[in-house]
Amino acid sequence: MPRHVTHVPLRWADLDALGHVNNVVYLRYLQEARVDMLFVHAARNGAEKLAGGVVVSRHEIGYRAPLHFRPAPVRVETWVADVRAASFTLGYEVLDESPSGERTVYAVASSVLVPYNLADGQPRRVAAEERAVLETFYEPDGPAPRRAA
Amino acid sequence: MPRHVTHVPLRWADLDALGHVNNVVYLRYLQEARVDMLFVHAARNGAEKLAGGVVVSRHEIGYRAPLHFRPAPVRVETWVADVRAASFTLGYEVLDESPSGERTVYAVASSVLVPYNLADGQPRRVAAEERAVLETFYEPDGPAPRRAA
Amino acid sequence: MPRHVTHVPLRWADLDALGHVNNVVYLRYLQEARVDMLFVHAARNGAEKLAGGVVVSRHEIGYRAPLHFRPAPVRVETWVADVRAASFTLGYEVLDESPSGERTVYAVASSVLVPYNLADGQPRRVAAEERAVLETFYEPDGPAPRRAA
Amino acid sequence: MPRHVTHVPLRWADLDALGHVNNVVYLRYLQEARVDMLFVHAARNGAEKLAGGVVVSRHEIGYRAPLHFRPAPVRVETWVADVRAASFTLGYEVLDESPSGERTVYAVASSVLVPYNLADGQPRRVAAEERAVLETFYEPDGPAPRRAA
Numbered sequence: 001m002p003r004h005v006t007h008v009p010l011r012w013a014d015l016d017a018l019g020h021v022n023n024v025v026y027l028r029y030l031q032e033a034r035v036d037m038l039f040v041h042a043a044r045n046g047a048e049k050l051a052g053g054v055v056v057s058r059h060e061i062g063y064r065a066p067l068h069f070r071p072a073p074v075r076v077e078t079w080v081a082d083v084r085a086a087s088f089t090l091g092y093e094v095l096d097e098s099p100s101g102e103r104t105v106y107a108v109a110s111s112v113l114v115p116y117n118l119a120d121g122q123p124r125r126v127a128a129e130e131r132a133v134l135e136t137f138y139e140p141d142g143p144a145p146r147r148a149a
Numbered sequence: 150m151p152r153h154v155t156h157v158p159l160r161w162a163d164l165d166a167l168g169h170v171n172n173v174v175y176l177r178y179l180q181e182a183r184v185d186m187l188f189v190h191a192a193r194n195g196a197e198k199l200a201g202g203v204v205v206s207r208h209e210i211g212y213r214a215p216l217h218f219r220p221a222p223v224r225v226e227t228w229v230a231d232v233r234a235a236s237f238t239l240g241y242e243v244l245d246e247s248p249s250g251e252r253t254v255y256a257v258a259s260s261v262l263v264p265y266n267l268a269d270g271q272p273r274r275v276a277a278e279e280r281a282v283l284e285t286f287y288e289p290d291g292p293a294p295r296r297a298a
Numbered sequence: 299m300p301r302h303v304t305h306v307p308l309r310w311a312d313l314d315a316l317g318h319v320n321n322v323v324y325l326r327y328l329q330e331a332r333v334d335m336l337f338v339h340a341a342r343n344g345a346e347k348l349a350g351g352v353v354v355s356r357h358e359i360g361y362r363a364p365l366h367f368r369p370a371p372v373r374v375e376t377w378v379a380d381v382r383a384a385s386f387t388l389g390y391e392v393l394d395e396s397p398s399g400e401r402t403v404y405a406v407a408s409s410v411l412v413p414y415n416l417a418d419g420q421p422r423r424v425a426a427e428e429r430a431v432l433e434t435f436y437e438p439d440g441p442a443p444r445r446a447a
Numbered sequence: 448m449p450r451h452v453t454h455v456p457l458r459w460a461d462l463d464a465l466g467h468v469n470n471v472v473y474l475r476y477l478q479e480a481r482v483d484m485l486f487v488h489a490a491r492n493g494a495e496k497l498a499g500g501v502v503v504s505r506h507e508i509g510y511r512a513p514l515h516f517r518p519a520p521v522r523v524e525t526w527v528a529d530v531r532a533a534s535f536t537l538g539y540e541v542l543d544e545s546p547s548g549e550r551t552v553y554a555v556a557s558s559v560l561v562p563y564n565l566a567d568g569q570p571r572r573v574a575a576e577e578r579a580v581l582e583t584f585y586e587p588d589g590p591a592p593r594r595a596a
Contacts, residue, residue: 009456012482013322013475015315017367022311023205024180027173028460035459040518056172058294060209069315071487145207158307161333162326162471164464166516171460177311184310189369218464220338321503322474329471354470356592358507443505 001138004041006033007073014069021067026107027059030092033076034111037090037137047133054113055123057087061109062145067094074106079139086125087114088134091142108143150287153190155182156222163218170216175256176208179241182225183260186239186286196282203262204272206236210258211294216243223255228288235274236263237283240291257292299436302339304331305371312367319365324405325357328390331374332409335388335435345431352411353421355385359407360443365392372404377437384423385412386432389440406441448585451488453480454520461516468514473554474506477539480523481558484537484584494580501560502570504534508556509592514541521553526586533572534561535581538589555590 008029016022038050067074075095082089094107115130116123126134157178165171187199216223224244231238243256264279265272275283306327314320336348365372373393380387392405413428414421424432455476463469485497514521522542529536541554562577563570573581 011475011479012486013314013320013478016311017313017315017317019315022180023208024173024176024311027176028458031171031173031460032458036518039459056212058209058211059172060207060294062207063205071483145209160326160330161337162329162463162469165460166462166464166466168464173460177309180311181309185369188310220334320478321506322471322478325471325474329469354510356507356509357470358505358592360505361503443507 001079001136003077003079003139004033004037004137006036006076006078008032008076009073010067010069012069019068021069023063026061026063026067026094026109029074029076029094030059030061030109030111033078033092034090034113037078042130042133045133045136047127047130049127050115050130050133053116053118055116056111057114058112059109060111060145061107063107064105067106078137079142080134080137081110081140081142083126083131083134083138086123087112088126089113091139091144093143105143108145110145150228150285152226152228152288153182153186153286155185155225155227157181157225158222159216159218161218168217170218172212175210175212175216175243175258178223178225178243179208179210179258179260182227182241183239183262186227191279191282194282194285196276196279198276199264199279199282202265202267204265205260206263207261208258209260209294210256212256213254216255227286228291229283229286230259230289230291232275232280232283232287235272236261237275238262240288240293242292254292257294259294299377299434301375301377301437302331302335302435304334304374304376306330306374307371308365308367310367317366319367321361324359324361324365324392324407327372327374327392328357328359328407328409331376331390332388332411335376340428340431343431343434345425345428347425348413348428348431351414351416353414354409355412356410357407358409358443359405361405362403365404376435377440378432378435379408379438379440381424381429381432381436384421385410386424387411389437389442391441403441406443408443448526448583450524450526450586451480451484451584453483453523453525455479455523456520457514457516459516466515468516470508470510473508473510473514473541473556476521476523476541477506477508477556477558480525480539481537481560484525489577489580492580492583494574494577496574497562497577497580500563500565502563503558504561505559506556507558507592508554510554511552514553525584526589527581527584528557528587528589530573530578530581530585533570534559535573536560538586538591540590552590555592557592 014025081091092109095105163174230240241258244254312323379389390407393403461472524540528538539556542552
C-alpha cells in the first residue's frame with residue numbers, strides 16, 4: 001500500500017542549543033504529518049470524524065541520525081501499522097530521499113491513536129468507513145522504532 | 150532508591166487548540182526534568198561530562214490522563230531504569246501528588262540516552278563515576294509506558 | 299503603584315542555536331506574565347471578564363542584554379501604562395534583581411490589549427470595575443522599549 | 448524595489464487554546480522570513496557575514512486580523528526600511544494574496560537589527576557590500592505597525 005507523504009519545512013527555531021533539530025521537535029513533525037493525513041486527506045475521503053476526534057495514547061520514536069537546518073523540507077512518510085476495535089497505530093519515517101532514490105532516515109516512530117466522541121469526550125470504536133480509509137495506508141510490516149539487536 | 154523530583158511549571162502556550170497540554174509538550178517536560186537531573190544535580194556530583202554530552206536514542210511515552218492549565222507546576226519524577234555499557238535508560242512519571250499522597254499520573258515515559266565525546270562527536274562508554282551517580286537513582290522495576298494488558 | 303511580579307522559569311528549550319534565549323521566547327515570558335496578572339490575579343479581584351477575553355493589538359519590545367540558561371527563574375514586572383475607552387497598555391521589564399537590589403534588565407516591552415465579548419467576538423469598552431483593577435497597577439511613566447536617544 | 452517573499456507553512460502546533468495562530472508565533476514567522484532573506488538570499492549575494500552575525504535590538508508588531516489554520520502557507524513580505532551606520536530596520540507584512548491580487552493583511556511589523564562580529568561578540572558597522580545588498584530591498588515608506596490615527 002502507498003504511504004502518505006508530507007513534506008515538512010524545518011524552522012530555524014527547531015534547532016536547539018546544540019545546533020541541530022531538537023529531539024522533541026521530531027514529534028512536532030509527526031504531528032504535522034498526522035494532521036495532514038487525518039484532517040486533510042482522510043477528511044476528504046469519508047473519515048471526517050477522525051479529524052479533531054483522535055487522542056494520542058502512546059508514542060515511540062527511535063532517532064537514527066541528526067538533522068541539520070537547511071531550506072529544503074524533510075519528508076515524513078506515514079502508514080497504518082495496525083487497526084483494532086477502538087484504536088489504530090500509525091508508523092512514520094522521517095527521511096530525505098535523493099533524486100536517485102537513496103534514503104537517509106533520521107527517525108522511525110509509531111503512535112497509538114484512539115478515536116473519541118467530541119460530544120461526550122468518551123473513546124469509541126473505529127467506524128467501518130474509517131477502517132476502510134485507514135486500510136488504504138496499511139503496512140503491517142513497516143520499520144519499527146526499536147533497532148534490531 | 151529515591152527518584153529525582155522536578156517541578157515543571159506549565160505555560161499557557163503549552164495548550165493546543167483542544168485546550169489541554171499538547172502531547173508533544175510532555176516531551177518538553179521530560180527534557181526539563183532530564184536537564185535538571187543530569188546538568189544540575191549530576192553535574193554537582195561527579196558526572197560533569199554527562200551534562201551536554203548525551204544524545205537521545207529513543208523515547209517512549211504513554212498518556213494516562215489529560216493535563217489542563219493551572220498555575221501550579223506539575224511533578225516529574227525521574228529514575229534510572231537501566232545502565233548498560235554505552236547507554237542508560239531513564240524512566241519518568243508526570244503526575245500530581247495531593248497533600249494526602251494520592252497520585253494522579255498524566256504520563257509514563259522512558260528515554261534511552263547515549264553518552265558521547267564532545268571532542269569527536271562519537272558515542273562512548275558510560276564511565277565508572279557516571280555509573281555510580283546514575284545508580285543513586287536506580288529503579289529497575291518502575292512503571293513502563295506500555296499499559297499492562 | 300506596585301508592579302505585578304511573575305517569576306518565569308526558563309526552559310532549556312528556550313535556547314536557540316546561538317545558545318541564548320531566543321528573541322521570540324521573550325514574548326512567551328510576557329505572555330505568561332500577562333496570563334498570571336489578568337487570569338490569576340485580576341480574576342480574583344473583580345475583572346473576571348478580562349480572563350480569556352483580551353486580544354493583543356500590538357507588541358513592542360527592546361532587547362537590552364542576552365539571557366543565558368540557568369536554573370533560577372527570571373523576573374517579569376508588569377504594570378499598566380495606559381487605560382483608554384476600549385483598550386489598555388501593559389508595560390513590562392524582564393530582569394534579574396540581586397539580593398542587594400541591583401537590577402539587570404534583559405528587555406523592556408509593551409502590549410496594547412483590547413477587551414472583547416466572547417459571545418459575539420466583537421471588541422468592547424473597558425468596564426468600570428476592570429478599569430479599577432487595572433489602575434491598581436498604574437504607572438504611566440515607566441520605561442519604554444525605545445532607547446532614549 | 449521588490450520585497451523579499453517567503454511562504455511560511457503554518458503548523459497545527461501554532462494554534463493556541465483560542466484556536467487561532469498565537470500572537471507570539473507571528474514573531475516566529477518573521478524569524479523564518481528573516482533567516483530566509485539574510486541567510487539564504489543575502490548570503491548568496493555578497494553579505495555572507497550577516498548570516499549568523501545579527502542581533503535583534505527591537506521588534507514592533509501590529510496585529511490586523513486573526514489567522515486560522517489551513518494547509519496553505521502564509522505569505523511574509525520583507526523589506527529594508529532603513530540602513531544606518533551600525534544597524535538596519537526590516538519591515539514585514541504577513542498576508543494572503545488572492546489570485547486576483549486582493550490582499551488580506553494579518554500583521555505589520557518591524558525589527559531593528561545590529562550586525563556584530565562573531566569573533567569578539569561586539570557590534571560592528573554595516574559593511575559597504577552589506578549595505579548594497581540590503582538596499583536592493585529598500586522601501587523607506589512601507590507600512591508601519593502603528594495604525595494610522
